[in-house]
Amino acid sequence: MKKVYKALTIAGSDSGGGAGIQADLKTFQELKVFGMSALTAVTAQNTLGVQGVYPLSVEAVKQQIESIGTDLGADAVKTGMLFSSEIIQAVAEKIKQFGWKNIVVDPVMIAKGGAPLLQDEAVSALKNDLLPLATVITPNIPEAEVLTAMTIRTLEDRQKAAKRLHELGVKYVVIKGGHDEGESEAVDLLYDGEEFSYFKSKRVKTKHTHGTGCTFAAAITAELAKGSNVKEAVQTAKDFIQAAIENELGIGHGHGPTNHWAYREKKSVYENG
Ligand SMILES: Nc1ncnc2c1ncn2[C@@H]1O[C@H](COP(=O)(O)OP(=O)(O)OP(=O)(O)O)[C@@H](O)[C@H]1O
Numbered sequence: 644m645k646k647v648y649k650a651l652t653i654a655g656s657d658s659g660g661g662a663g664i665q666a667d668l669k670t671f672q673e674l675k676v677f678g679m680s681a682l683t684a685v686t687a688q689n690t691l692g693v694q695g696v697y698p699l700s701v702e703a704v705k706q707q708i709e710s711i712g713t714d715l716g717a718d719a720v721k722t723g724m725l726f727s728s729e730i731i732q733a734v735a736e737k738i739k740q741f742g743w744k745n746i747v748v749d750p751v752m753i754a755k756g757g758a759p760l761l762q763d764e765a766v767s768a769l770k771n772d773l774l775p776l777a778t779v780i781t782p783n784i785p786e787a788e789v790l791t792a793m794t795i796r797t798l799e800d801r802q803k804a805a806k807r808l809h810e811l812g813v814k815y816v817v818i819k820g821g822h823d824e825g826e827s828e829a830v831d832l833l834y835d836g837e838e839f840s841y842f843k844s845k846r847v848k849t850k851h852t853h854g855t856g857c858t859f860a861a862a863i864t865a866e867l868a869k870g871s872n873v874k875e876a877v878q879t880a881k882d883f884i885q886a887a888i889e890n891e892l893g894i895g896h897g898h899g900p901t902n903h904w905a906y907r908e909k910k911s912v913y914e915n916g
């Protein structure tokens with residue numbers, strides 16, 4: 644029988660469909676991976692901002708993961724908005740219990756509009772409990788600054804931050820360059836503990852970048868689930884997010900979502916000649 648690859652996202656719901664579990668599940672589907680989810684919080688959210696945050700109980704989070712772990716299993720796991728230290732500890736415990744591999748941690752802290760999606764005191768739980776289990780971590784520049792307690796201005800700063808994150812036990816560190824706005828290219832840096840690799844693309848001038856981080860990390864997760872190595876997975880994720888940003892949908896009145904089906908359409912153009 645044909646192997647079905649499966650990925651689990653442990654994250655918050657974005658009612659607007661551009662970020663959070665919605666972005667993750669759409670991305671998994673586009674990359675032909677069966678998507679499953681454990682919700683940590685429900686947000687009332689649209690392209691204009693976050694109107695409400697409703698965390699779930701630790702018990703509810705644990706039980707969802709338990710339901711998946713005792714039946715379906717997962718070839719890769721992504722974490723997104725985790726909200727509190729209690730939820731982070733429960734997630735870490737369950738990942739260990741089921742012996743899951745290919746763990747992608749997107750350390751979501753603040754939504755683009757400024758709404759906090761992680762409590763301040765939860766940063767140490769993230770560092771101490773979850774990062775040692777992570778295969779890949781994908782902070783943007785502000786998140787990397789919080790996790791390393793350093794200011795990041797130059798590429799050398801980013802390299803230094805990546806080394807610090809690697810010391811916390813993460814195998815591969817990707818520090819994304821979406822926030823490096825003065826540049827004409829969007830450059831993501833990957834550190835594997837020995838060397839740095841750079842993934843570059845043309846920076847798109849657009850305000851429709853809601854959920855880029857979630858989508859990028861979900862694409863890495865899907866590719867790891869299918870057996871790609873981390874470098875290959877990051878390259879596919881970079882191509883996926885570039886297509887999703889370039890082919891904007893232009894919906895909503897604020898910062899709109901990216902186009903999750905653009906990569907598939909672009910690929911089929913190539914494949915069909
Ligand atoms: N304007 C842009 N043009 C091209 N690529 C971009 C642009 N903005 C972000 N990216 C890419 O999108 C991915 C996500 O990067 P970013 O730094 O925006 O993450 P993020 O801030 O966590 O996203 P978000 O918080 O919006 O979900 C990276 O691969 C980055 O290079």
Ligand SMILES: Cc1ncc(COP(=O)(O)O)c(N)n1
Nearest residue numbers: 655656662663754755853854
């Ligand atoms: C539920 C949830 N998870 C993650 C994000 C981050 O995405 P962004 O920074 O693009 O708003 C979000 N807005 N909502």
